Amino acid sequence: MPTGVAIQDAREQLFAAAERILLRAGPDGLTSRAVTAEAGCAKGVLHRHFADFDTFLAELVLDRTARLDDQAAILREAAAAGTGTVAGNVADALTQVFGPVGVAIVALTISRDGLRARLREAVPTGIPLLNPATTMIANYLAAERERGRIAPEADLETLAPTLIGATHLLFADRQAPRPEVEAVERTVGAVLAGVFQRTSG
Structure with a gap:
């Protein structure tokens, strides 16, 4: 052009x-x-x-992170309807979060100091994508707790970031084949073991 x-x-x-x-x-x-x-x-x-390349990258990360709103809406609907299993719903959501673009965005954010400095102006703590994904999972688990599918004493502030970290490790190697959904469900199920109520797991 x-x-x-x-x-x-x-x-x-x-x-x-x-x-x-x-x-x-x-x-x-x-x-x-x-x-x-x-x-x-x-x-x-x-x-x-864009003012400079790091500003461009920061806006790219924030734009793609905003797409989590759609996934959060799907989880809210699943919780409201009590559909599927808790582990299955979380595994499906995290498989979407850690799609190829999501994994690449996390790697990009970690690798560039200038980008992280720009992002801190909009998101003072944590890593974009991972932070809102953690909130999304915590909110979903809270909704399931209200429905009685998660135990009342479940520590969601610990469970949500643990799920994010454990699942990210499954997807983090861009060169390796993506894990099967069943592997993600096993990881989610292991993290949530002991907090399921009735037969929701």
């Missing part, structure tokens, strides 16, 4: 290009030149929309 020619929806096109690079080459392959080349636009387009 010639220099100076605007592209439609430049922000989303640049984000989509960055995602493709992350999935193909990992965080090390993600540069401003690589992103604009992948998007098929002039190098200046990125800097017309």
Whole structure:
């Protein structure tokens, strides 16, 4: 695309290009030149929309993290209806959270000091994606506790981050085959063992 020619929806096109690079080459392959080349636009387009590359990356992470709202809504509906099993619902949700893009986003965040500095302006503590995912799981477990499918004494503030950490370890190696759903369910079931009520597990 010639220099100076605007592209439609430049922000989303640049984000989509960055995602493709992350999935193909990992965080090390993600540069401003690589992103604009992948998007098929002039190098200046990125800097017309973002103050610098770390700002671009921070907005990418926050934009993709916001998509967790859809998964949270699915979990809320499952809890309200009392459908499926608790372990199955959590395993399904975390498999979505740690999809290829989610895993790449976590790796990107951990690998770049400048990006984390930008993100701390919006999210003072923790790691974007992991923090809201932890909240999503804790809220779901709380809803299931209210329905009587999780024991009243269950320590959700400990269980939710434990589930996030244990599941992330299953998916963290981008080069390895993705784990089967059954493996995720076994991990979730092991973490939640002892807090299921009746036959909800």
